[in-house]
Amino acid sequence: MPAPTVTYTFLGPEGTFTEAALMQVPDAAHAIRIPSSNVNTALDKVRDGSADAAMVPIENSVEGGVTATLDAIATGQELRILREALVPISFVLVARPGVEIGDIRRVSTHGHAWAQCRLWVDANIPNAEYIPGSSTAAAAMGLLDADGVHYDAAICAPIVAQEQPGLSVLAENIGDNPGAVTRFVLVGRPGELPARTGADKTTVVVPLPEDRPGALMEILDQFATRGVNLSRIESRPTGQYLGHYFFSIDADGHVADARVADALAGLHRISPATRFLGSYQRADGHRSIVAPHTSDQAFRAAHAWVRDILSGASAVAEYTPGASPRA
């Protein structure tokens, strides 16, 4: 029997950087692909079952976290990050044929694109007004609307201009940082976890306990004492009231790694509303560096030692750091 067709949604329309990220997923070319006009509606399609997973931007190397995504996956019905994708970002300025740079008064694009082209805009079209767009491609396609456009140019990916004869490129490579990369995540519903590969990442959301001096230090300590490296940590307001925050954290390793599982259990003791958002393979392939005393063998031996003590058996060390551990 042929496998049922998978349905993916993504921040669209066609031509967004998010679509480029989705096309890195091996079965995406044969899947049903439904564009969504914002991150929340994409995630709602996953929650209500009309899509199996959604590709959304989560972090870029210039602006940091994509707050719309961080907030949307931190609350509401639980979701899981299944994989990540990295996309190098370069921007072009497009307009309808005949429009020149000197004519441009208003420019539309996605907020993150605008933020990444600030220096070029200041140097080349300093008086241009920014018109927020739901995505780079939506802004570009809006220039072709028959029923009147409220801006003169858009900032988008080069592919949009290549595929639309009605758009001409006024400037290329206008991003302030030529090495800019955006990280995207494929988000699905809770289910079987992606397998541990040795080059994995785990994402959690940890509400900061209130009126508890040193709470942040205690949270960080759960990772530090188990030798778990962090690759991202961001605080976000919960939106409930001023001063109430959660931390969105990416840690090296998979929840199937004993040191990561132990750190997560520690987080749960400190902050019981901690949310596990997924363990998944890293897009850059970097393997976690594991100190001998935080290896799975070291944890197994330590638990066996405590069990022996509790059972009254003689507690013989099964593993000594520095010695070759027993499997």
Ligand SMILES: O=C(O)C(=O)Cc1ccccc1
């Ligand atoms: O608007 C897009 O094309 C997106 O995919 C969101 C985005 C915008 C700017 C940089 C990276 C991703």
